Amino acid sequence: MRRLIKADALREILLPLGRMAIFVLGAGALLSVVMVVLSLLFRGSGADKLLQTTQGVNIFTYTMANLPQVLIDGVTLGFVYAAIALGYTMVYGVLEFINFAHSEIFALGAFAGVEFLIILDQTGVLKTAGGMSPYLYLVLALIVSMAASGGTAVFIERVAYRPLRNAPRLVPLISAIGVSFALQDIIRLTESLTTGQFYRVIPTFGNFDDRIPLFSIPTGGAPIRVDIQVKSLVVIAAAMFMLVGLNYIVNATRIGKAIRSVAQDRNTAAIMGIGVNGIISFTFLLGGSLGGAAGVLYALKFTRIDPFVGFMPGMKAFTAAVLGGIGNLTGALLGGIVLGMLESFAGAYLGTFTMGNFGSEYKDILAFLILIIVIIFRPSGLLGEQVSQKA
Amino acid sequence: MKIQIRDALRKAAVFANRGKIPYILSLALLALGFILVYLSPRSIPAFLVFAAAAALPYFLEIRKPVKLALAVLVAVVLVPILGARNIFYLEVIFQIAVFSALALGLNIVVGFSGLLNFGYMAFYAVGAYLWAFFGSSQPFLLKAIPGTVPPGTPFFMAADWFYLFIFLGIILAAVVGLVLGLPVLRVRGDYLAIITLGFGEIVRQLANNLDKPINLTNGPQGISPIQRPTLGPETVKFFNNIFEPLVGRPVTVNQFYNILFYLIALVVVVAAVVITYRLDDSKVGRAWTAIREDELAASAMGIPANKLKLGAFAVGASFAGAMGVLFAASRTFVSPESFSFLQSVSVLTMVILGGIGSIQGVIIGASVVIILNLQVLQSFSLFLSRLRQSDAYIPIINFYWRDLSNQLDPSKYQRLVFGIILILMMIYRPAGILPAARRKRELKAHVSEDGGTLAMNGNGGAASGTKEDDHA
Incomplete structure (x- = not known):
């Protein structure tokens, strides 16, 4: 019996890792093929000629040369989105409710982590940190942000959602919008009161900005070097670790079983002796802390954060959750990776292929369009619902 | 304690409604408010007294013609005079009028037919950009780099086309409402709300980015200047002849524009109120209510639910379209920032604060939020x-x-204010300050059961079944 549980646990760790690999490779390969075909089709077009006059390369070489970097960026972004999307999808799975404030939980986590690092920086330990210690500090910042975000998520659920649990569906949604707006300004207020500025920049420390050269592509002229930033690697590794951890908790532990049963049927779960309120709080804790950690990773990657930073990533993560099939953990992972890749591709190529007429600023519109199209035509998402199957 | 306050209030209400007292009371308060604001145009308590006095007759038992006469007196005579003395009040009241019309439009979608719309500002943007484009020299600048205007570029149209464009704005916004409303054919509940949010953001982003390949919107810088309808010096002189002794000084042309836009906004609001009232009492309004309460049952009774839901989107949008045109002309400037998600939520806050589905409530909600x-x-x-x-x-x-x-x-910190209002209203008073009459009757009937439920009966998401079972 004991051995069986161990085998199960191993399976629950290896399975999501395998899925991640498949999703990343699959989405990456598919989009790359599409881009290569497109670039071949666009040969001789206006965009091609423009590129040849301005940069001296044809569109095919341009596409190929940028491809590895775009893929790496896409994966990094995708894992951040996936980590946020899990918060939406878990809450939806359990309560059938769009936790609109999750994007602010994410922003709050980013601020908690960055503030922690700023304090460390002021004491001077960050500047002298060498070897492995920057990673230790980052892990500490992640823990701080997870505690802050998770705690806030639980508190919000208690104050603003639980009183409305049996109200019609749109009521908690409006309350969630209210929470989201209030949180934005509360973050802004706290941050402005201390320094007079409401944005924060993550202190530079460790070797996160270094680039590790991977390989170089020989071309006619100078070879194109492909490298990966250390922080991208860190983001990917940390996100993967958390996603596997969450998957393990939900699928291989007792409390995970309780979460799944509450998601399936709250009343029956209550009859079976599961403390439904506690489980719902725990779900918010898990989703919130994951969102908070994602916030720190986001801050690490994009360096500057402000109280309104959560809105777009939040909307995109929600899109990812819907795209994968809301209520479905694997789906959120898939949706996040696909959306991150798509955004990275759109950001890199849209401007070039349309000769600057529709630049990378359309990537937000793209995300919203995907959201609308998926909801209208395939509301169950790519993988369909698994967690919340209700009559 | 609570009961004592309620009793005292009831006694006061009984006293205030006895015989001639309501007439004397409202006239006296109105006169007091007017004099206070007249004498100290900058004092906020004075303004609040005036606002309360203007709203009071509505709550008292006064004969309808008298109520109407009082309303006309306040809206057409007193407010312009006070506004001419302190132009800031005119701005406040103009904004109240604009947002009342917007809130009334959103109320049709959210309150009457129960479809949550987070992208309502998109329709306002459509109206605003319609007049911004045709009422400026933008059509001549399609090939120009955004922000550069060659000197001597003429305006595209004569300024008085503005009046026609109010109607064109209504039509265009209604058409856009129909198009953006198409998802209601397949999607319900919270998913629909998210879709409308997406549409709203897409419209704003398009306004932000359509400065290339063709410069339609001038991008983030926005379009300016936009023409205002022409105003002859005779009109201003005429106004000054009558009102100068009352205002205390002659009104300039620019100040008179504020009065003009206020009056146009007033006309639109009155039209919106009348239309909403008539719709609410009509077959269509009752069909909307039926859909809101239970779509399946409504369809079973032969109500064409899809058509009516699309209709609600179109009618709601048309109010915003008209106000958008007015907004573009009154500001002589539009930019995408005026149509953000924050703005959509602020209109939603007005509707929810005042009372979903309640016409008076929505106007009160708009006034409270704007004054705040x-x-x-x-x-x-x-x-x-x-x-x-x-x-x-x-x-x-x-x-x-x-x-x-x-x-x-x-x-x-508007977001904080809106956020807290939304949360508190949802938890403690989901039917709003002034619940709709129909709601009130229902609440009275259900008073022994659980507390107030919201007028919106979410019909479940697109993906899965309903959750209301737990409620029963």
């Missing part, structure tokens, strides 16, 4: 900035006010 925003928060900001410039400090903790961060400016 433009007056209470602003004056609080002003107060703080004065403190900041002074040498005052808090004695015990030795905190000097001049060290207070500039970021702490209450007028910048």
